[in-house]
Structure formats: C-alpha cells, structure tokens
Amino acid sequence: MIPTTRERWVLSRWVMVLLCTVLSACGERETRKTFAIATGGPAGLYYPYGGSMASIWSKHLSGVNAKAEVTGGSVTNVIQVARRESELGIAMADVVTDAYLGSGRFPEPLPLRILFSAYPNIVHILTLKENGITNVLDMRGKRVSLGAAGSGTAVAAENVIRGLGLSLEELAVAYLNFGETTSALKDGTIDAGFVVGGLGLAAVTELAVTRNLHLVALTDDNLAQLSTQYPAYTGYPIPAGTYNKVDHVVQALGIWSAVVVHEDMPESLAYALTCTVYAHQGDLIRVTRVAQDTTVENIQQIATVPLHPGSRRYLQNPSGDCIP
Numbered sequence: 001m002i003p004t005t006r007e008r009w010v011l012s013r014w015v016m017v018l019l020c021t022v023l024s025a026c027g028e029r030e031t032r033k034t035f036a037i038a039t040g041g042p043a044g045l046y047y048p049y050g051g052s053m054a055s056i057w058s059k060h061l062s063g064v065n066a067k068a069e070v071t072g073g074s075v076t077n078v079i080q081v082a083r084r085e086s087e088l089g090i091a092m093a094d095v096v097t098d099a100y101l102g103s104g105r106f107p108e109p110l111p112l113r114i115l116f117s118a119y120p121n122i123v124h125i126l127t128l129k130e131n132g133i134t135n136v137l138d139m140r141g142k143r144v145s146l147g148a149a150g151s152g153t154a155v156a157a158e159n160v161i162r163g164l165g166l167s168l169e170e171l172a173v174a175y176l177n178f179g180e181t182t183s184a185l186k187d188g189t190i191d192a193g194f195v196v197g198g199l200g201l202a203a204v205t206e207l208a209v210t211r212n213l214h215l216v217a218l219t220d221d222n223l224a225q226l227s228t229q230y231p232a233y234t235g236y237p238i239p240a241g242t243y244n245k246v247d248h249v250v251q252a253l254g255i256w257s258a259v260v261v262h263e264d265m266p267e268s269l270a271y272a273l274t275c276t277v278y279a280h281q282g283d284l285i286r287v288t289r290v291a292q293d294t295t296v297e298n299i300q301q302i303a304t305v306p307l308h309p310g311s312r313r314y315l316q317n318p319s320g321d322c323i324p
Helices: 004-032 046-060 074-082 093-101 152-163 176-186 202-210 222-229 267-278 282-286 289-293 307-314
Strands: 031-040 064-069 089-094 113-128 143-146 171-172 192-197 213-214 234-237 250-262
Touching: 004 152, 031 046, 031 074, 031 192, 031 222, 031 289, 046 064, 046 267, 046 282, 046 289, 074 089, 074 093, 074 113, 074 152, 074 171, 074 250, 089 093, 089 113, 089 152, 089 171, 093 213, 093 250, 113 152, 113 176, 113 202, 113 267, 113 289, 113 307, 143 176, 152 176, 152 202, 152 222, 176 192, 222 234, 267 282, 267 307, 282 289
Parallel strands: 031 064, 031 089, 143 171, 143 192
Antiparallel strands: 089 250, 113 192, 113 213, 113 250, 234 250
C-alpha cells in the first residue's frame, strides 16, 4: 500500500525526531571530557581513593568522565600533572613541596597547585621479629626495600635513612612495591621494608596475619632530627591493635598527601571539583576510612605549596552549591 501524504509527513517527522535524539546523545557523550587521576599501585590506598573521586565526579559533574590510573606513585604523578598527561594526581607532601620548589630530585619548579589535602600517610617500617631489627640504624648491612622506584614511599624511605645518619651505600637496597615488599619479607629475601600509606593498609594487614610482624618505631630524637631536615614530616602514633599482634602504640612518621593539579586549570573547574568531593565525602569514606581526614578544616595541610584559586574560592563559601 502506498502511504498517503499525511502518513509520509508523520513518518518523516518521526525519523527527524529520532535522528535528533540520537545525535544529541552522541554529542553529549562527545562533550564529556575524560579526566585522568594519577594514583599509585592497586595494593596501596591512592588507587581506591582516586577511584572513589572518579566515581563522585563522573556521577555529579556534567561533562566530566573521570578515571583512576595505576602509576608508580607520587613522583610519577606530579610529573604527569605538570606535563598535562594527567589532569589530577595524588602525591605526598615532601614530593609536592620539592616539585613546586624545584628541589631534591626535581631540577626545576613544576607548575603545580594543591586542590585539597587528602589524608596523612604513615611511614610503616616493616620487619619480622626474628630479623632482630629494632631501630633504623640496625638496618646497616641489611637487605631493605625502599618502595617502588618513582614513588613517594621511596622518597620518604631515602630521607629517613639519610636523615638518621645512614647512607644508601650501607644497605643492600631494593625498590619493590607494597605487595612485592611484603612477599619478599615472607620469603626472607629482604630483612626490612618501607611501606607508606594510611592506617590499615591491606598489604601490611595481611603480613601481620601470616607472619610475626614487627613495626620499627622512631624515637623522639629521631622525629626531631627528621622534622628539622624535612618540615613536612611529623610524628604519628600507630594505635595499638591496628595490626594483628601489634598490641602497643608505635611511634611512626606522618606525611600528608594532597590532590594536585596544573596551575593553569580553570578556576571554575577547580572550584567544582573541590566542592563536589567535600559534598560527597561520605562516598569516599565508604571506600576507604582514611577519607575521614578529607575535611575542609584540613584543606591546606601543606603550607609550602599554594592552593589553587578555585579551592580558595570554595573556602570563601563552603556551604554554597557546586555549580562552577
């Protein structure tokens, strides 16, 4: 049957509406910018923390499709953000400070700003009770993992060792990630290792269940030496019972981590990202309890590096909506 003029008109209108709908949806998808968040290895806390932020931003900010990337850690992350290879990165205070100032392993300043401080990392100095290591100086001549190459853990470990009077040449050094470090301790191929992250790290928790974990404590003198040389470092007590059979408080080193962005990120975008994370902090906490410290009060725990203007704008009205 040949369609009538009226039927042809209705059909053509229906096709046009359908086509416009499809094209609109496609256009909407095309305008969603993918934001890469440089985090760390899957055995640490940066990756789930970054993944949670990615979910929050993708869900609540139109035009944003964020994803967490597995990386080597803090050093890699600040470099990727400075080169615009990642829009955001998570890094430890000492690394962020050196990168911003162009000191340490950074030959020139990097164009970074802090979006907000995330949570304090704890320097876990791991060994087994049978290895007989009770302080950092006992590591002389021992096989020690300093963390993955290019990670904030490696930077902190090297600073602790040098800051307390040892040289790397006095150790048999290995650069292993969290999982490799705890596996090597179990296998007896290293004597001690550094792991830096929030309390309750899965790799440390598992080691404490399967072996006789000993956390090497720092003395008050140790902490004074380190904080004098590295102002970003402070003492942080690991509460008794955090890890299996470690039934006493262990004095450790605390280093804040921050979410960093390129200094040229638009103010409106930085504002929206910051506001949205604080508005949905509960979603972060459900993924990792360290996010309890991701508060407005803690936004600027790294005084040596300026906040992004968008974050400063948020502080002027933290109860406002998150529309850029």
